[in-house]
Amino acid sequence: MPFNLNKLIRPHLIHLQPYSSARDEFKGIADVYLDANENPYGSVGASAKYNRYPDPLQPKLKEKIAELKACDSSQIFLGNGSDEPIDLLLRVFCEPEKDNIILLPPTYGMYQVSADINHVKVVNVPLSSDFQIQKQKVLDAIVPETKVIFFCSPNNPSGNSLKREDIIEITNFFDGLVVVDEAYIDFSSQKTFVADLKNYPNLVVLQTFSKAWGLAGIRLGMAFASPEIISILNKVKYPYNINTLTQQVALKALQKNEIKNKMVSKIIKQRNVLTEHLLNNQLVEKIYPTDANFILVKTPKGKEIYDSLVEKGIIVRDRSKVQLCEGCLRITVGTEMENLALLRAWSELKI
Numbered sequence: 001m002p003f004n005l006n007k008l009i010r011p012h013l014i015h016l017q018p019y020s021s022a023r024d025e026f027k028g029i030a031d032v033y034l035d036a037n038e039n040p041y042g043s044v045g046a047s048a049k050y051n052r053y054p055d056p057l058q059p060k061l062k063e064k065i066a067e068l069k070a071c072d073s074s075q076i077f078l079g080n081g082s083d084e085p086i087d088l089l090l091r092v093f094c095e096p097e098k099d100n101i102i103l104l105p106p107t108y109g110m111y112q113v114s115a116d117i118n119h120v121k122v123v124n125v126p127l128s129s130d131f132q133i134q135k136q137k138v139l140d141a142i143v144p145e146t147k148v149i150f151f152c153s154p155n156n157p158s159g160n161s162l163k164r165e166d167i168i169e170i171t172n173f174f175d176g177l178v179v180v181d182e183a184y185i186d187f188s189s190q191k192t193f194v195a196d197l198k199n200y201p202n203l204v205v206l207q208t209f210s211k212a213w214g215l216a217g218i219r220l221g222m223a224f225a226s227p228e229i230i231s232i233l234n235k236v237k238y239p240y241n242i243n244t245l246t247q248q249v250a251l252k253a254l255q256k257n258e259i260k261n262k263m264v265s266k267i268i269k270q271r272n273v274l275t276e277h278l279l280n281n282q283l284v285e286k287i288y289p290t291d292a293n294f295i296l297v298k299t300p301k302g303k304e305i306y307d308s309l310v311e312k313g314i315i316v317r318d319r320s321k322v323q324l325c326e327g328c329l330r331i332t333v334g335t336e337m338e339n340l341a342l343l344r345a346w347s348e349l350k351i
């Protein structure tokens, strides 16, 4: 089916007049700025000056990201974490109480929460027992009210990558938006979907600075899509959604891509160490294949093991009540010392 973005956008947003900031109205360089009601004297309690509003569209940062990701700046939206584009996609494309989105549980919880907040219905098409897409079931679930399908690859909490061919086949068939959340892509040997954007006008790829870059605290998420999709997200977002500090820290980080790559290698190595050791323990039934910075461990007694680890000061994520994850704990790969502490505590479990 041909993709028609204007038919997909909620009609009242097509001609939305977005907020026009002082920096939108005057973009040049001047000696005196008296147009944004800022404090001219500087910033209280800060060693640097933060008294000016940040650039609303972050062109410098996008230019650097575009270089790294081999795409165009016009294909990038930056948000307050990936959570912002997730929410914006629902606000822009889904009519509350009428439209729906398709989710493939078990998956990242914010898709459901954002849908609930926006009063958008969720149609669940669970993953198979090996956490793969049940392609025909997804295709069968699509109705005219379906506006967005979220794929999380590598998937949280299972850790595996979803089959690329299945995502592509669904993207070809579906005339709504296909979102591929690649928050963990740096830990995976799979190709990113960013390179496929030119072939699929209905594709949106999410990535984040929260995982491989070690910058969860600055809250910076990326959405990659066609310039037309990016443009509507920019119209609806808060004018200054990415603050000055975040932009500065991210620009510095982008000059040090090799440090990110080294950290990723260390984490992958530790992921293997952790997996090998845990597999020798009798309280581990299975460790699922992972392309992420965490492992999903199936145990006979998830909750009991979780509680005992908490008592020993080690916090993992109890996923034992989650569909298809019965008895499972999700363990983030830590430093060598942290992993040793976990392994020691695990070997001392009396359950």
Ligand SMILES: Cc1ncc(COP(=O)(O)O)c(C=O)c1O
Binding pocket: 080, 081, 082, 083, 084, 108, 152, 155, 156, 181, 183, 184, 207, 208, 209, 210, 216, 220, 221
């Ligand atoms: C699949 C997935 N997407 C997005 C996020 C959140 O990313 P951000 O910190 O950029 O909001 C997470 C966080 O755990 C995640 O697991």
